[in-house]
Amino acid sequence: MGEKSEIRMTNDKKRIVIIGGGFAGVQCAGTLSRGLARDQAEVVLFNDENHLVFSPLLAEVVGSSLSPLDVVVPLRQLLPDVLCRTETVRTIDLAASEIEYESDDGEIQRLGYHHLVIACGSVTNLNVVPGMADHAFPLKTVGDAVALRSHIMAQMERAEVCPHPERRRWLLTFIVVGGGFSGAEAAGEINDLVRSSARYFKNFHREDVRVTLIHSREQILPEISPDLRDFAGKKMEKAGVSLVLNARVASATPEGVGLQGGQFIHGGTIVCTVGSAPSPVVGRLAAPTEKGRLLTEPDMRLRDSKNVWAIGDCALIVNAHDGQPSPTTGQFAERQGTQCAQNIIRVLQGQATRPFSFSKLGELCSIGGHSAVADLFGFHLSGFFAWFVWRGVYLFKLPSWAHRFQVGFDWAWLLLFPRDLAHVRARPTDRVSHAHYQPGDFIIRQNDPPLNFYVIEQGEVEVVRSSPRDQNGEVIAVLGPGSFFGEKALLSNEPRVASVRARTPVEVLVMGKNVFTQISSTLTPLRDALAQALNRRRVDVWKDEPQAYELLKRTPLKELMEPVPQPLLKPTAALAEVGHAFVEHGNEFFYVSSDGQTLDGVVTITDLLRARAAGAAAQTPTNQFMTANPVALAADDDCAVASNVIRECRLKALPVVERKDTRKLVGCIRVRRLLAYVFKHAVIGAPDSCQARNQLAGGAGRGMDWNNPAS
Ligand SMILES: Cc1cc2nc3c(=O)[nH]c(=O)nc-3n(C[C@H](O)[C@H](O)[C@H](O)COP(=O)(O)OP(=O)(O)OC[C@H]3O[C@@H](n4cnc5c(N)ncnc54)[C@H](O)[C@@H]3O)c2cc1C
CATH class of the missing domain: 3.50.50.100 (FAD/NAD(P)-binding domain)
Incomplete structure (x- = not known):
């Protein structure tokens, strides 16, 4: 991207640049072009769309009373004597009296001005x-x-x-x-x-x-x-x-x-x-603001500036009529546009400016x-x-007048005829975004068409499958940070076979169908991870052992839960200290907690060795190499969920917390204990320890089936 100054300025013909083609900018441009001869001044209006939006009528578009085209007016038709540029201004260089904008070909262009009017409104936040x-x-x-x-x-x-x-x-x-x-x-x-x-x-x-x-x-x-x-x-x-x-x-x-x-x-x-925020160009400007609005002198000049003016929603202008800050309304924006243009003309003619003053007409x-x-x-x-x-x-x-006739006609039509119910479906934009869900919210609903693929960034979700027998649904798995879901229905283009519900506050990365298809077909590691997950999640592990599944289903986790392995490590504990703890206590893992109660992470011998191999020093704190916020089961989950989660996460043990919505550690559940329990109750037909281990801990080619979890 290059950078060049586009048009040279002459001293006799003044250039007035306006940023923003809303109510304020349009009134200002119109008043200037009417009040100044063409050889006196050139008025250039930048707006990122080619039209003015008549926002007070937007609700009528929502309610189908007006068509979208009724509430917009093309700027170049509205302002024939103004140079209208559909471009976004990026920055303002107050010292050089230049603006910077990105042209169509991606080049950064600069344009000098004698006067600049900032009328860029605000943005939604x-x-x-x-x-x-x-x-x-x-x-x-x-x-x-x-x-x-x-x-x-x-x-x-x-x-x-x-x-x-x-x-x-x-x-x-x-x-x-x-x-x-x-x-x-x-x-x-x-x-x-x-x-x-x-x-x-x-x-x-x-x-x-x-x-x-x-x-x-x-x-x-x-x-x-x-x-x-x-x-x-x-x-x-x-x-x-x-x-x-x-x-x-x-x-x-x-x-x-x-x-x-x-x-x-x-x-x-x-x-x-x-919820509104300053337009980015205002946010980048080094000028005094209050609540994001540019502070001005009474005549609407930017504070400490001679040739820069700010009007409309982006400015905080005190109204000389009542001494109050002007409200952010179209009515005030228009009057500020007119009076600002009059002040610029006064300056060009060597006259004194006047403060903004307006008595509102009503509401x-x-x-x-x-x-x-x-x-x-x-x-x-x-x-x-x-x-x-x-x-x-x-x-x-x-x-x-064209708009007046059009809108008048549409309104008259609606007095006689019903509103138009046509639903023109635009293909949803395919994108990658983030979404937040509260506990209990459904992220995916069973039988919905597949639209997105999800990766959990924070929090936990539960996979819920309902059946004619169980309308409320049965929790069949819990997934935590780093896990993903939604891939199967997307790949097979079939309706969702289970619902996914937030168990805690959850942040997910959402990938649209096309983005997912493109990335998963080209990015080998993702393709492999998906293939493994599909394999794991595809097969009905309990098909041959329905009694074992029923037994686990009716056994509360509390019954098989073991105490929290001691000691709990602090997130600040040094790597060397953690090494000693493994030697001294013979544990396979430790839970990490800053307050001695809440589960912050888990650290295994593998984590420790990996950190060492990556060059971590002896004093490296645990929170830099532990698995933070690991997936946890709740004490009131059942053992079938535990076995599925153990298999999905490919772990030998999982932490158990008091309730779904807390992280208070109360114990842990180990695959060994689950296996022993199933064998003890002798419900596995023709028990073969290898097969049973596969079913619980996940050997090759076996996995829980989210499509048909033995319901
Ligand atoms: C739904 C709705 C209903 C409303 N109803 C009423 C009502 O009934 N009565 C009333 O008085 N007021 C109403 N308002 C408020 C009124 O619309 C605003 O106060 C008014 O639009 C402010 O005018 P403005 O020119 O300052 O900003 P805007 O009208 O917001 O115009 C700013 C323009 O600048 C453009 N822009 C921003 N940054 C740049 C950049 N860097 N480069 C190029 N262009 C840029 C924007 O795209 C926009 O076109 C309503 C607003 C909304 C949203």
Whole structure:
């Protein structure tokens, strides 16, 4: 990648560069191009998409009231006198008055400016709540709205063919996090869409649909007056939206959301409208910020700068009208765009700039069911009339007549005809990602089509197989860090034969089907590991010994558990010390615990020898060569699970912890003891110690069968 400065600047014609084609940037560019002659200034607008997004109408796209193209306007059609560049600005060099961007061919380009306007908004940051980024839908871009709409359609189609009433209810439950404008509008639209569409489905009714709006304060819509908030809340509840107020979401999982305080709300769809972060170009800028927003002078110039301005959501601008920081709304972004452009023109003409000052016109919010709340010029409106005004105002605010006609027509159409339920299925992007699951969450469900391959990074999962006899399912294996699952169904392209459920909080690496197929066919070590696992997991070890399996199944682990081998080692114990412990105590392994109770790791003689062979010094602490967080069984597991896990992990012993959700060590279970128990009860037909050992400890070609574990 090279680096070059693209266009030379002349002193007489000024170049004004704007980063961001949102409400603020577009208003600024439009005002500049109208206020300055072409030979006076060149206005260049960078935006990473070629269109302006009319975000207040995104919820209408989700609810199928508008088409995605109705809420975007191509920038070059909107700003014919502006040089529009669909490129992403990477950095700003304040000292050199240049921006740096990556051109189409990957080269880094630099462009000088006389004035720079930073109007790049903010980006969604769902990482504020554990699991939210993995399991929730954001609502910031047109792509987000389209993906969410498509998902809602898919959930309705799934509910239609789902035979289990409980799962059907889960599929039809939609959780919206955040009761501000975008959350309330999204909840209202989803509620309208799904309830009004129920009449086209045979397997569920309006009453089966649940939409829950979670908000951290006492009332939703903090931006409007208390009486309108009250009206909006009551109206939404009447339409069927459940409000969960004074509640904060603590975690998101595929099953729903957990609230601070312990309550869990189940639902198949989570929409998150809270959580934002500065745009990366702002994050990289060495300029003062507050809560990620650039601090400005009253005239919107960046602090300590003469020719750089910041406006819109990315800036914290004090409004001279009331002395308060401007809110992050489209209304303020537009006014800042206009007034910033006027100030730049003043500077170019040698006049004094003016501070930003704006008295807001009011607030409008659609809440579904042809109802809205409006606070306009001090007048409070609510209900159908407010909804009519809301539509009129937004129609008028759309930036072109073509859009006004199109949107007006779509809205009129929907007053007469039902919403479009077409579900256009785009092939899901194949990718490698990470996902977080809480204990009890299903990562894979039996009979689901195979989509992904999973590698456990942290935590434990259990493989559960249900049968007509046992609907709740029977745990047939436990897998821990480093183990993988999901390969068999992908390779055979058949539905999942067992479910996989998180046993503890789990982090998994998720590989899409195509990525998995490509990597597994080219990367020899992965191919070999998969072949071995398939072999291990393929055969029904208990087929010939159903009594042995039944015996192990009904024997609680506690009965055969042995005490924790002593002493417990500290993670800080030096390698030399561990060597002495092996000699002195004759153990095959030691458990490692920092507090004398919790299982942190296990260290075997092999670990010790491997560390020595790799050149570890005598003082190397144990936590650098032990197996950290090994898979553990719970005291209430049964012995059949223990035998399967021992075989899967190819170990001679496994630690036993008090419960699934704790790591408190209470003992260990050894393959020797399990074997002795089975032999003692003489249930193995024609016992042959070699065969029996294979069955429990896993000899060549024998393994537990996840497809048919003797159920
Ligand atoms: C779902 C939703 C509903 C809303 N409803 C309302 C409402 O009813 N009323 C209201 O007043 N406000 C509403 N808002 C808020 C309003 O949309 C924002 O306040 C407004 O869009 C901010 O304008 P902006 O120009 O600062 O940023 P944005 O509109 O976010 O525009 C920034 C642009 O800059 C681009 N960009 C960022 N970084 C770069 C880069 N490095 N290089 C090139 N381009 C870049 C981005 O892609 C984007 O196009 C809503 C927002 C959302 C998400």
